[in-house]
Each structure stands twice: as structure tokens, then as C-alpha cells.
Amino acid sequence: MIRVLPEEIASKIAAGEVIERPSSVVKELVENSIDAGAKNIIVEVVGDGTKLIRVKDDGEGIKYDEVELAFQRFSTSKIKTTQDLENITSLGFRGEALPSIASVSEVSMTTRTEDEKLGTLIHLKKGKVIGKTRLPCDKGTTVVVRNLFKDFPARLKFLKSKRTELSHIIELVSNFIISFPEISFTLIIDGRRVLYSEGTNDKIKAISSIYGETRIKKLEKKYENFEIEAFIIPRWKTKKEITLFVNRRWVRSDMVNKAVSQAFKGKYPALILNISINPSEIDINIHPQKREVKFRDEWGIFEGVLEVLGNISRAEVIGFLGGLSLRVIGQFQGKYIICEGEDGVYLIDQHAAHERVLYEELRGRGYSPQGLLEPVIFELSPREASLFREHGFEVEEFGGNSFILRAVPLVLKDDPVSFIKGSLSGDMGELSISLACSGAVKAGQVLSSMEMEELIRRLFECEEPFTCPHGRPTLIKFELSELERSFGR
Numbered sequence: 356m357i358r359v360l361p362e363e364i365a366s367k368i369a370a371g372e373v374i375e376r377p378s379s380v381v382k383e384l385v386e387n388s389i390d391a392g393a394k395n396i397i398v399e400v401v402g403d404g405t406k407l408i409r410v411k412d413d414g415e416g417i418k419y420d421e422v423e424l425a426f427q428r429f430s431t432s433k434i435k436t437t438q439d440l441e442n443i444t445s446l447g448f449r450g451e452a453l454p455s456i457a458s459v460s461e462v463s464m465t466t467r468t469e470d471e472k473l474g475t476l477i478h479l480k481k482g483k484v485i486g487k488t489r490l491p492c493d494k495g496t497t498v499v500v501r502n503l504f505k506d507f508p509a510r511l512k513f514l515k516s517k518r519t520e521l522s523h524i525i526e527l528v529s530n531f532i533i534s535f536p537e538i539s540f541t542l543i544i545d546g547r548r549v550l551y552s553e554g555t556n557d558k559i560k561a562i563s564s565i566y567g568e569t570r571i572k573k574l575e576k577k578y579e580n581f582e583i584e585a586f587i588i589p590r591w592k593t594k595k596e597i598t599l600f601v602n603r604r605w606v607r608s609d610m611v612n613k614a615v616s617q618a619f620k621g622k623y624p625a626l627i628l629n630i631s632i633n634p635s636e637i638d639i640n641i642h643p644q645k646r647e648v649k650f651r652d653e654w655g656i657f658e659g660v661l662e663v664l665g666n667i668s669r670a671e672v673i674g675f676l677g678g679l680s681l682r683v684i685g686q687f688q689g690k691y692i693i694c695e696g697e698d699g700v701y702l703i704d705q706h707a708a709h710e711r712v713l714y715e716e717l718r719g720r721g722y723s724p725q726g727l728l729e730p731v732i733f734e735l736s737p738r739e740a741s742l743f744r745e746h747g748f749e750v751e752e753f754g755g756n757s758f759i760l761r762a763v764p765l766v767l768k769d770d771p772v773s774f775i776k777g778s779l780s781g782d783m784g785e786l787s788i789s790l791a792c793s794g795a796v797k798a799g800q801v802l803s804s805m806e807m808e809e810l811i812r813r814l815f816e817c818e819e820p821f822t823c824p825h826g827r828p829t830l831i832k833f834e835l836s837e838l839e840r841s842f843g844r
């Protein structure tokens with residue numbers, strides 16, 4: 356049953372911009388298809404999506420008499436009372452999507468319910484119905500959206516390149532595939548099938564089809580008020596790549612982001628989190644596109660996520676990520692170590708990797724001073740002298756501002772005089788980084804296989820193996836699946 360919402364509820368629903376770009380149309384139409392109980396959903400896009408978007412489903416359809424109502428503002432079959440608004444189980448509930456889409460494009464809808472012999476075709480321009488007729492068609496609903504934003508140059512100007520707009524659509528449909536593994540999705544762009552899922556209700560299979568990765572680790576935990584499921588995909592990055600679903604809705608949450616940062620500290624695998632929670636415990640109404648979620652118990656969620664992710668010890672993650680099973684193939688340009696792993700080729704920057712190793716070893720084990728054969732005399736301020744002392748230099752007062760240098764940290768390879776002069780003119784707070792840099796193998800230095808293997812072993816003993824102390828990456832991975840795609844396999 357479709358009804359016009361009473362004013363009271365309508366006013367409770369925050370008005371906002373629903374249709375921002377082509378992917379917003381796809382999102383709203385697919386959500387409607389899911390809410391209609393579809394088992395098969397086909398999305399077709401032409402160009403960047405402004406030309407044509409078609410979404411076809413085999414859901415419950417809309418009765419002839421109610422089709423116009425679907426395009427009226429605040430008309431929905433999904434909520435009836437204010438209480439329902441507190442307890443949303445459908446993806447849609449505002450009754451805003453179809454009218455919003457129809458007001459910025461040309462829409463036609465073909466639909467038939469199970470009980471009807473003939474379906475309905477309706478056509479709208481500028482939000483007004485310009486034709487409606489009976490016709491034979493499959494059960495379910497097909498919506499075609501043409502010339503999106505054609506009369507809205509300001510909106511068109513806001514759109515990005517075709518590639519970017521399509522990437523939003525691909526990401527969106529990928530996430531529907533992950534969140535609704537029981538539904539078969541097909542995405543066709545310019546006549547080419549880009550995504551397809553069978554809809555066999557196998558979550559891991561759905562995730563691996565999207566990420567091209569079969570090694571997926573699942574962690575889960577039930578709490579009193581919610582349940583968390585995490586899927587860890589072995590692709591580490593310095594930027595968070597979290598895909599969060601709350602009650603199967605793809606959303607963002609600052610609190611969940613915080614918990615993930617705390618759990619992984621600077622190096623993140625790709626991560627999918629599913630949180631199932633009583634709908635009355637969340638607010639999704641805060642964002643016009645329902646993309647942001649607030650939990651009633653934000654800190655409870657924070658602790659839950661942290662605990663679920665905390666159950667993977669770091670070593671296990673690194674081992675799992677394939678870091679420990681690298682085999683050295685050779686050295687490239689006297690700069691990079693080439694390795695093979697189970698699922699890709701890795702390039703390790705020998706200097707950056709060694710810097711990381713030395714930096715953590717210096718801070719962990721200390722600086723191991725090494726006596727100088729010929730002591731050197733320096734002018735230093737007392738503060739500079741004490742900083743050098745803290746970093747393994749042995750300096751003694753020699754009258755006035757003069758100090759005598761008797762020993763330097765073992766790691767120091769550069770001539771101590773130029774190192775000290777360089778440090779005095781630079782940032783003294785970074786002495787341990789400078790020492791690690793000075794001691795690390797340089798670009799151009801040829802390494803034996805044994806030396807390379809040893810370096811990699813020590814790298815993976817580090818707490819932060821994936822960046823050098825300056826924050827640059829120590830290694831880069833070329834995914835086997837990506838390589839194969841590039842070769843058209």
C-alpha cells in the first residue's frame with residue numbers, strides 16, 4: 356500500500372538534496388528494488404549516467420492505481436507512523452527519491468505486480484505525468500532515467516569526469532553486491548558487463564569477486580545490543596579503506612573510523628565491517644542521502660569494533676598479509692629488492708626499509724657507542740650536547756662551549772664531523788632518523804641474496820614495517836590479479 360505521509364511525519368523528515376550525481380540515481384533505484392524484494396537487479400548505464408540509467412528488478416511491482424502516487428513527494432509504502440520512523444528496516448523511508456529523480460530528468464517506469472495480468476507504463480517530464488498506459492510486461496519494475504540534469508546546468512557543472520562518475524557507480528554496485536549477497540546484481544556500462552554476482556548468498560564469495568582476493572579473514576562477535584562482523588582483505592595501505600554497513604546500509608561513521616585507526620595504527624588492510632543493530636539504536640536521518648549514521652551508544656560501538664579487530668595480533672596480520680613469505684628474486688637498479696609473494700610481486704626500497712629497521716633498533720636497543728681513535732673538539736651549547744648524549748654520542752665538557760667527542764653511535768657511517776655539523780644546522784629532534792638514514796644501505800649498493808633476505812626478515816620484525824621513519828613506503832605490491840587484468844588474462 357502506498358500512502359501520502361501525514362504532514363506530521365513529512366515535517367519530521369529532514370528535507371535535503373537527494374540526487375547529487377548519476378550514482379545517487381542508481382543508489383535510490385536499486386534501494387527501491389531491494390525494498391521490493393527483488394532477487395535479480397540489472398543496472399544499465401550509458402555514458403557518464405546523465406544520458407541513461409536503467410534499473411530493472413523482479414520485485415513486487417506497483418499496482419496500476421498507485422503508480423502516480425509513487426512519484427508524489429513524501430509518499431511511501433514503507434512507514435506509516437512516527438514510531439515506524441524510529442524503527443526503519445527498509446532502505447528507503449522518506450518517499451523522496453522518485454519525485455526527486457523525476458524533477459531533474461525524464462523518467463519512464465514499467466511495472467507489474469504478481470496479481471495483475473497487464474502492467475503499467477508511466478512517463479514523466481519535469482516531474483509531471485505526461486502519459487500512462489497498460490501494457491504486457493514481466494513482473495517487477497523497470498525504471499529508465501534519461502537526460503539527468505539536462506535543464507540544470509549548475510548541477511552538470513558540478514559533475515566530474517565520466518571516469519569518476521562511473522567509478523562512483525561501480526563502487527556503489529560493488530557494495531550492494533557485498534551487502535546483499537543473496538541478490539544477483541548485474542552492472543552494464545555502455546553495453547559491457549562490468550559487474551555480476553550470482554546471488555548465492557555466500558558473503559566471502561561476493562567479497563572475493565569484488566576484491567579479486569580469496570584470502571579473506573573473518574572475525575565476528577556478538578554483543579548485547581549489536582553484532583559485529585569484520586572481513587579483512589590482505590591489501591595494506593597507509594590510508595584507511597573501510598567499507599561499513601550498518602543493517603546492510605552502506606554508511607560512514609566517525610566513531611567506527613576512530614576505532615579502526617586505533618586498532619591498526621597507521622597501516623590498514625582493506626576492511627569490511629558489518630554492524631547489525633536494533634534500528635531504534637541508530638539515527639540515519641541525519642544525512643539527506645542516508646550516508647552517515649550515528650549510534651545511540653557511540654562508545655559501545657567504538658569498544659566493540661576495537662575488540663573485534665584487536666583479536667588479530669599484529670604478527671598474525673603481517674603473516675597473513677603475505678609479508679613473511681616473500682621470496683627474493685633479485686635487485687633492480689641497485690635500489691629495489693624484487694620479491695615474489697603468494698599473490699603478487701613486491702618491490703622493496705632497500706634504503707627506506709633499512710632506515711626503518713635501524714630506526715626501530717636504535718630506539719629499542721639503544722645506540723651502542725663506538726670509541727673514536729682520534730677525539731674531536733666541538734663548540735656546542737649545553738642543550739645540543741645533551742641531545743647528542745641522548746643519542747649515543749660521548750661528549751665531555753672541555754671548558755667554555757667546547758666539548759670533546761670521544762665516541763659515536765655504532766650505526767653512524769658518515770664521517771662524524773660532517774654528521775654533527777649537518778645535524779646542528781638541521782632539526783635536532785630528528786637525530787635518530789638522521790642516524791638511521793646515515794647507517795642505512797644507500798641506493799646503488801649491490802646486495803647479496805642473503806643480505807636482502809636478512810633485511811626483509813628484520814623489516815617484518817618492525818612495528819611499522821610499511822613506512823620509513825620519514826613516512827615514505829618501504830614496499831609496493833603489484834597484485835597478481837591486477838597484473839593479469841593488465842595482460843588481458
Ligand SMILES: Nc1ncnc2c1ncn2[C@@H]1O[C@H](COP(=O)(O)OP(=O)(O)O)[C@@H](O)[C@H]1O
Pocket residue numbers: 356357383387388390391412414415416417425426430431432433446447448449450451452453454495496
Ligand atoms: N522498484 C520498485 N518496486 C516496487 N515498488 C517501488 C519501486 N520503486 C518505488 N516503489 C514504490 O514507490 C514508493 C516511493 O519510492 P521512493 O520515492 O523511493 O520512496 P521510499 O523508497 O522512501 O518509500 C515506495 O515506497 C514503493 O512503494
Ligand SMILES: [Mg+2]
Pocket residue numbers: 383386387446447448450452453
Ligand atoms: Mg526509495
